[in-house]
Amino acid sequence: MSSYTPLCWSDIQAAHQQIAPYIHRTPVLTCHNLNVLAGCSLFFKCENFQKVGAFKIRGGMNAALSLPSQAIGRGLATHSSGNHAQAVAYAARQLGVKAYIVMPENSPAVKVNAVRSYGAEITFCAPNQAAREATLQEIVARTGAAFIHPYDDDRVICGQATCAKEFLEDVPDLQIVIAPVGGGGLLSGTCLSTHYLAPKTLVYGAEPQGAADAVLSLRSGRIEKAPYIQTIADGLLTTLSERTLRILSQHVQDILTVSDDEILAALRLVYERMKIVVEPSGVVPLAAVLKHPEVFAGKRVGVIFSGGNVDLSRFGGWFS
Amino acid sequence: MSSYTPLCWSDIQAAHQQIAPYIHRTPVLTCHNLNVLAGCSLFFKCENFQKVGAFKIRGGMNAALSLPSQAIGRGLATHSSGNHAQAVAYAARQLGVKAYIVMPENSPAVKVNAVRSYGAEITFCAPNQAAREATLQEIVARTGAAFIHPYDDDRVICGQATCAKEFLEDVPDLQIVIAPVGGGGLLSGTCLSTHYLAPKTLVYGAEPQGAADAVLSLRSGRIEKAPYIQTIADGLLTTLSERTLRILSQHVQDILTVSDDEILAALRLVYERMKIVVEPSGVVPLAAVLKHPEVFAGKRVGVIFSGGNVDLSRFGGWFS
Numbered sequence: 001m002s003s004y005t006p007l008c009w010s011d012i013q014a015a016h017q018q019i020a021p022y023i024h025r026t027p028v029l030t031c032h033n034l035n036v037l038a039g040c041s042l043f044f045k046c047e048n049f050q051k052v053g054a055f056k057i058r059g060g061m062n063a064a065l066s067l068p069s070q071a072i073g074r075g076l077a078t079h080s081s082g083n084h085a086q087a088v089a090y091a092a093r094q095l096g097v098k099a100y101i102v103m104p105e106n107s108p109a110v111k112v113n114a115v116r117s118y119g120a121e122i123t124f125c126a127p128n129q130a131a132r133e134a135t136l137q138e139i140v141a142r143t144g145a146a147f148i149h150p151y152d153d154d155r156v157i158c159g160q161a162t163c164a165k166e167f168l169e170d171v172p173d174l175q176i177v178i179a180p181v182g183g184g185g186l187l188s189g190t191c192l193s194t195h196y197l198a199p200k201t202l203v204y205g206a207e208p209q210g211a212a213d214a215v216l217s218l219r220s221g222r223i224e225k226a227p228y229i230q231t232i233a234d235g236l237l238t239t240l241s242e243r244t245l246r247i248l249s250q251h252v253q254d255i256l257t258v259s260d261d262e263i264l265a266a267l268r269l270v271y272e273r274m275k276i277v278v279e280p281s282g283v284v285p286l287a288a289v290l291k292h293p294e295v296f297a298g299k300r301v302g303v304i305f306s307g308g309n310v311d312l313s314r315f316g317g318w319f320s
Numbered sequence: 321m322s323s324y325t326p327l328c329w330s331d332i333q334a335a336h337q338q339i340a341p342y343i344h345r346t347p348v349l350t351c352h353n354l355n356v357l358a359g360c361s362l363f364f365k366c367e368n369f370q371k372v373g374a375f376k377i378r379g380g381m382n383a384a385l386s387l388p389s390q391a392i393g394r395g396l397a398t399h400s401s402g403n404h405a406q407a408v409a410y411a412a413r414q415l416g417v418k419a420y421i422v423m424p425e426n427s428p429a430v431k432v433n434a435v436r437s438y439g440a441e442i443t444f445c446a447p448n449q450a451a452r453e454a455t456l457q458e459i460v461a462r463t464g465a466a467f468i469h470p471y472d473d474d475r476v477i478c479g480q481a482t483c484a485k486e487f488l489e490d491v492p493d494l495q496i497v498i499a500p501v502g503g504g505g506l507l508s509g510t511c512l513s514t515h516y517l518a519p520k521t522l523v524y525g526a527e528p529q530g531a532a533d534a535v536l537s538l539r540s541g542r543i544e545k546a547p548y549i550q551t552i553a554d555g556l557l558t559t560l561s562e563r564t565l566r567i568l569s570q571h572v573q574d575i576l577t578v579s580d581d582e583i584l585a586a587l588r589l590v591y592e593r594m595k596i597v598v599e600p601s602g603v604v605p606l607a608a609v610l611k612h613p614e615v616f617a618g619k620r621v622g623v624i625f626s627g628g629n630v631d632l633s634r635f636g637g638w639f640s
Binding site: 048049268271272275276277278308310312313315316317318319320 | 595
């Protein structure tokens, strides 16, 4: 592994101070009905109500604000078809600079429109990783824009860590915190803030069975691929990096996996009982809590609802 | 018209004190994006987060708590396939008495299950008004249960009035308040609390074009039928009573009508921008605000989101 300087509590505090003017301090909600169903006391950190509809703005904004002033003027760039693209576009607009977003040409119109609504310049590419990276490199070379990776970046991880920081400040006596894991940026940040603020609190990850690379990587200690990719949790398709795996290996208690049916059941409960809109990726931790009562029974459990950007036209297939 | 004693401010205050232990004081939310779209400052009173998922618990609970003690022991009864049925069932369970709910035999399973989940005894009847009333009368005669009408009842109207009371206490300088109108219980209560707490504030009603009886009744001064009944706002199909028409005639500025397409557009905005679940009937006032910018431009507007009980299986048809 490459050399590594662990992120300090002061890094996370500095990130929070820096991004606070640009983000919401999102509310923590509770639901009596869900407590009864789950057999534990649940607290929901609602990043679905965050700017751009997801926690991603925390990391994106922190990375942007951490750039040297001569760099930021050349703009921000990333490749993403999801919430990170919106976060970078929004951060750029707030800072008055350009955003260059590379999106696969088969991206849903609803996501393209969301990114465009924040004023970003979109470049379409073939729908594969090589094309995304090549297109991005060309843009960065031409414009000098700063590439902001969605998770393999300490500034991004520090930004995502502010979510659990707020959570534990508002509900200090959580016994478990559980967050979804895709590339591991949010879960790494959750680990770090919990380590510094509430070292006895256990951190769990939650992952779809149809994108189960993180649980395998955690067990083998090296980056593994998911056995198959097939899930409605479209925000969790990415793979851990060395950087996030290192943090998770040190701090995560376990990663629990759930099926798409279990994700949909959790989604229905959130809509029907809590009356809030969370995206499928965002309810994966709740699905894991409901699936594993033996882990959570009687505990005070903090669940991170990571985002709420959902394509309403897909509901017909989900809830028919 | 029959003799009539106007409801006093002290009646509403007493109702609020009486029901407060059983209801949520629901939050008032704002949304910058929607303000920009609407060209005014919107404040949303979120009764979708209320007990049973709708304001109806306010009136149902107040009526129940206003019964003489020897009456309440014989239970509560009503006929309804909607949120009022859940409210009466919930009120009865809270008070430890039986609820007898008459529902049309073609009621959706999701609604029957919701009422049953509150422990009510359900009696099915033919799907017409005569059968509902006859079945209810038989039950009342047999059990001595107290019938709680969904809106044609001063105790119910006083309960519904507590919604605008909280709203104006929390946001005292609203220039307009707008609520949906079906039978007129919520809108009547909104008129009364606004009259007593903020007499310069204008009250508007909002009604689907496919159940537009209230706007006609308001203009002619007598109970009119809707020209046709066809709307996704299934909570607003009922007709004003003499009691509610009398109050609306005195206090309502106007009733604005909207099409189902306008209701769906508002519903989409609420899901996508606010990330909360509101039922079609509940967004009718927002649809009216968006349709009539000339009425609301630049004003501070209080919008009542009346409920959030929605059948997710219908989303496929709405948002395909």
